[in-house]
Amino acid sequence: MLTVAVLISGTGSNLRALLDAAADPGYPARVILIGADREAEGLAHAEAFGIPSFVVPWDAFDSREAWGAELDAQLQVWKPDLVVLSGLMRLLPPALVQAWAPRIINTHPAYLPSFPGAHGVRDALAAGVAETGASVIVVDDGVDSGPILAQEHVPVLPDDTESSLHARIKPVERRLLIDVVRRIAEGDLDLGARPQPH
Numbered sequence: 001m002l003t004v005a006v007l008i009s010g011t012g013s014n015l016r017a018l019l020d021a022a023a024d025p026g027y028p029a030r031v032i033l034i035g036a037d038r039e040a041e042g043l044a045h046a047e048a049f050g051i052p053s054f055v056v057p058w059d060a061f062d063s064r065e066a067w068g069a070e071l072d073a074q075l076q077v078w079k080p081d082l083v084v085l086s087g088l089m090r091l092l093p094p095a096l097v098q099a100w101a102p103r104i105i106n107t108h109p110a111y112l113p114s115f116p117g118a119h120g121v122r123d124a125l126a127a128g129v130a131e132t133g134a135s136v137i138v139v140d141d142g143v144d145s146g147p148i149l150a151q152e153h154v155p156v157l158p159d160d161t162e163s164s165l166h167a168r169i170k171p172v173e174r175r176l177l178i179d180v181v182r183r184i185a186e187g188d189l190d191l192g193a194r195p196q197p198h
């Protein structure tokens with residue numbers, strides 16, 4: 001059974017979908033820990049499912065490195081097999097990425113490498129593209145630049161707003177995330193080798 005920690009910043013609707021999937025005894029992964037960089041609304045899902053959770057508040061630290069070191073310490077207590085960033089709206093410091101790579105993945109609401117960063121949906125709309133998408137990637141030191149594990153296109157409709165487009169992307173993200181975690185758990189998806197320290 002693959003053990004998973006999920007890190008969030010927001011409503012955690014994609015986390016919720018993973019929790020629902022993992023409630024099926026036939027699903028080969030279990031969420032054992034949920035963390036956030038703030039008092040995120042999505043932490044309520046941890047309570048609902050009786051899963052331990054923690055907050056490492058971004059604002060309480062002087063640097064990204066100090067914040068990341070505390071996040072790493074929390075993760076090390078539970079030692080999950082996989083860390084999933086599911087709407088964690090912070091760039092992780094390189095030391096944290098190095099500690100968990102390649103067993104750390106991220107969902108993103110765009111068809112990478114197009115529209116990386118914190119505003120993937122807004123940026124796609126502003127660019128006027130006919131389609132965008134959803135991606136699940138391995139986290140590396142860059143901004144949404146790691147190896148792509150799964151992705152799918154989503155059309156942009158003429159009257160789309162950021163929220164209507166994001167609402168159509170999220171179900172695709174959820175499906176991809178649930179499938180990627182399953183494939184990792186079943187050994188069908190290779191996350192690649194551990195990167196060597198520089």
Ligand code: GAR
Nearest residue numbers: 010011012013014087107108109117
């Ligand atoms: C998701 O669309 C996720 O891909 C995105 O935040 C949303 C979280 O929604 N993440 C990023 O944009 C990271 N760059 P949720 O809290 O409802 O699951």
